[in-house]
Amino acid sequence: LKEEVLKQLKECADNADIEKVRIQCLGKKGDLTAILRSMGGLSEEERPEIGKLANEVRAIIEEEMKVIKEKINSLEASKKVKSEVLDITMPGRIPEIGRRHPLLQAKEELESVFMRMGYDVVSGPEIETVANNFDDLNAPYDHPSRDWSDTFYISDDLILRTHTSPVQVRTMREAVKENKLPVRAVCTGRTFRFDDVDDTHSPMFHQMECIVVDKGVTLANLKDSIDQFVKELFGNNVTTRFRPHNFPFTEPSAEVDVSCHICMGKGCSSCRGTGWSMELLGCGMIHPNVLRNCGIDPEIYSGYAFGMGIDRVTMVKYGIPNIRLLFENDVRFLKQF
């Protein structure tokens, strides 16, 4: 029995195995326990001898059990230490570094161009009053842009602003209140129109507004500023083209095109042979009614303003074919900037 149990103990791999052997040998119904119990049936001479032998065997087995238990425990402990060991030669995990979104880059670049030219950077809310967005900008009551099908109405007199031009009104009023005329300011921000999504349209887009009000500001100043600004943005080789247009809040008004920066105006597939890459912005001399609505006397002051789609500029600048790319936040796209 002793040999048999010692052999079993040697084969034990963990504490549970040892426990099994212990119960089988020394437990209530164990083999050795049975021998000790049956001692009563032995003769007077046999009893002490067998008893001594059985107790010796028990001692040996218990001692061996203790040794093997210790061995297993230390083995398990060292296994644990090994699995938790810190390998300081392993290469580190390099964290992914985020990038500025191309639109944010464009916005910051635009603002810094104007800041260098001495403009203030201002802002206004995305939820605007109908008064600031339309009425005070001289938009007639039947102007199509006011339609429910073009503008997101929140209530009868609150909307999501359809352009950044209401910031003109806010800025001029503020300047009058604080006695801080003349005004030279730019504003960038989100704008909203009820448009279906396609390659160049999105119901949410971005604009930059520029406004200058001073004594003696003329159309020549407007043309010169825009020309300078466009050259800062696209390089000295581009040229601009002013086309007459109509906005309720400016008179006269124009739209400005920029020569294609790929073929330099010669005509290529990107500009469909026209030499002009895009309609960049709307502009004009601030309408006297708008000045009056803001408390400025048009007999003394005049001003110009322009508004530009930042998404468009970003798309042309980086050759992005689809506006959706700017809003889907696909990391594979964003990583390229």
Ligand code: PHE
């Ligand atoms: N607000 C006009 C638009 O969204 C652009 C504009 C701004 C035109 C300022 C003239 C002056 O189309």
